[in-house]
Amino acid sequence: MKAFVTGATGFVGSSVVRLLLEKGYQVGVLARKKSNLTNIEGLPVKIHFGDLKDKTGLINALEDYDYLFHVAADYRLWVPKPDEIYQNNVQGTKNIMEAANQAGVKRIVYTSSVATLGLNKDGSPATEETPVSFQDMIGHYKRSKFLAEEAVRSMVQKGLIDAVIVNPSTPVGPRDIKPTPTGRMILEAAQGKMPAYVDTGLNIVHVDDVAKGHLLALKKGKTGRRYILGGENMTLKEIFETIASITGRKPPVIKLPHNLILPLAYIFEAISRISGKEPLATVDGVKLAKKKMFFSSARAQRELGYSYRPARLAIEDAVKWFKDQGLL
Secondary structure, eight states, X not given: OEEEEESTTSHHHHHHHHHHHHTTOEEEEEEOTTOOOGGXXXXXXXXXXXXXXXXHHHHHHHTTOSEEEEOOOOOOSOOSSTHHHHIIIIIHHHHHHHHHHHHTOSXXXXXXXXXXXXXXXXOOOBOTTSOOOXXXXXXXXXXXXXXXXXXXXXXXXXXXXXXXXXXXXXXXXSOOOSOOHHHHHHHHHHTTOOOEEOSOEEEEEEHHHHHHHHHHHHHHXXXXXXXXXXXXXXXXXXXXXXXXXXXXXXXXXXXXXXXXXXXXXXXXXXXXXXXXXXXXXXXXXXXXXTSOOOBOOHHHHHHHOOOOOOHHHHHHHHHHHHHHTTOO
């Protein structure tokens, strides 16, 4: 069994690679020549240096592989050049799906995101069927992932590919080398740099549980069907309290209203456009925080046999990894 993984040097992708190797798959990965290879260093994988923009190169790389896990994504809530996100997430996805079709790949697991899903106004957990439209997408990241998922679904409907779509919620855990926006939040909270919080919520899941969900989707997922790979729904206050309990720090007690932070986010972004550095808070991030990102993984549990560990264990592993890297 031979599996090809994009995004293998990243957070979720490296976890998928490790699990595939553990299960006896021969693994090939796509990496840019300038990629940080730390997450796959020492692993018995075949590295195909290339880019999602090069369709011919992708076809050549995918030859002889049975399965494709397209995990790669440009996950940034703020970008100085928004076109980059659409090129990476939308056109890049179209390119590798078309390449997989031409290379004869048997089955694909496409890593989307809960960012493409609808949310319930009352804050109750949303599902794969919660109504949503493109107009509901806040920010370039969410819009790009929405369009990319639609492109995959369109190719499935045309019979060009056999693909299953997975929608991870908010993965946390080891090997978050960038780190992701969520990882950065956990790191800064563990460092005692989060003196306040807003009334919002996230669905926290261990990155290794998300990887297990990917393999279950490959084996048991229905073609063209979405599966939320989530964990435990927690308010931001609960997340910070958990981090404080793990690190021995005091949790933040100041609750900030969204309308107070939004003007600051506009100022931070204006400064970032000049400095080129990521803003302390983003307008899209503040707007997203007005809604609780709560989800249900019931479909994946029912149809795939998916399961997840308690969120505290995921956060503990994330904090431990950051500590091991000398960041705490």
